[in-house]
């Protein structure tokens with residue numbers, strides 16, 4: 459806590475409120491006791507100015523385009539680390555040494571297989587089911603296969619085992635969701651491969667085929683997962699923390715986070731980007747027409763993949779991934795008219811006063827959708843890919859919330875409905 463205090467005057471009375479300062483000099487007025495003292499609550503729809511917690515996991519400065527996990531910049535992590543190492547860093551607070559990494563990786567490899575009965579649950583879904591709904595159901599089904607995980611207050615070893623299990627099984631689930639949707643037999647994990655190569659093999663290998671993932675694709679996927687691994691208190695992470703705050707299990711909390719991520723204003727944006735580009739192409743490819751639609755306040759159309767709640771100059775993840783997108787596309791020799799539309803849209807928006815004045819720049823999802831498409835991942839699986847990347851962040855945030863013994867999340871409201879009335883009959 460800082461030595462500063464804030465003073466609030468209401469109805470002629472003064473209240474002194476503590477000021478909290480973070481390690482990067484972020485400042486907050488602590489209003490947690492204000493209601494008890496004054497009868498007032500604070501109102502902030504969408505939590506645009508409300509801190510829900512203190513956290514030592516991720517630092518984000520939206521004005522300057524900074525994103526760091528446990529103090530390390532995403533630029534350095536994508537250049538020098540790998541996704542599993544970053545997952546360990548987020549969950550346990552430090553980068554692993556070689557022995558710690560080997561142990562973590564071996565543990566994950568050991569748990570990649572899922573119970574055969576999960577296939578029966580999968581088979582119950584029609585092929586029309588959206589992969590995100592199926593993924594969230596499969597993750598929640600782990601509560602049934604590991605009932606001991608229901609109690610998050612068990613020993614550290616048992617909580618760690620739940621963490622390892624979900625990290626290990628989510629690539630298997632994600633690939634099985636896809637295989638089921640296209641009516642192909644599922645592939646079992648290949649534990650001789652690294653995390654990303656194993657996932658790509660389960661996604662794309664055909665029966666009896668010797669599948670070798672392209673190292674450029676594996677590398678791009680690994681980087682994308684790192685870039686998505688955490689993003690402090692966003693919609694899905696806040697959901698995971700708030701569900702977990704009721705002492706719901708890790709699997710139930712993550713399953714809720716997957717559902718929160720699904721929406722087009724959050725993780726679903728990468729799917730929405732490609733759908734938007736495809737519909738522009740179908741409509742003749744007139745980029746200017748769609749720029750004008752996005753600016754028209756009477757038209758609900760928004761440029762998907764543009765703008766961000768917290769990044770108001772540039773999205774640092776987008777900067778890294780744009781370079782990656784160019785490398786993957788040229789490496790795979792991909793020529794795709796939808797990608798030309800994306801480039802045209804980006805150029806036009808970056809020069810347009812409407813977008814410049816509102817600081818609307820392409821976000822990470824604008825480019826991630828383009829890379830996933832180039833990798834052969836179908837559009838409705840894009841948000842599943844985001845979930846795969848975000849998983850260690852959700853776990854770390856759930857674990858931190860538990861270890862800090864945070865109270866159950868329960869916002870207040872200002873009631874604007876009827877006063878008491880009687881049934882008139």
Ligand code: CMC
Pocket residue numbers: 689692722723724725727752753759760761762763764765766767768816818821822823
């Ligand atoms: N296209 C056109 N206009 C936009 C857009 C857009 N994509 N985004 C914001 N605006 C306008 C908005 O109409 C408003 O204009 P005005 O001031 O004239 O009323 C102004 O910009 C501010 O918008 P806002 O909705 O108040 O901004 P926000 O911070 O509440 O919303 C956002 C952020 C990401 C929800 C929004 O920019 C958006 O809907 N973008 C498209 C969806 C998208 O790409 N989402 C992925 C976010 S990145 C992934 C993640 O981290 O989850």
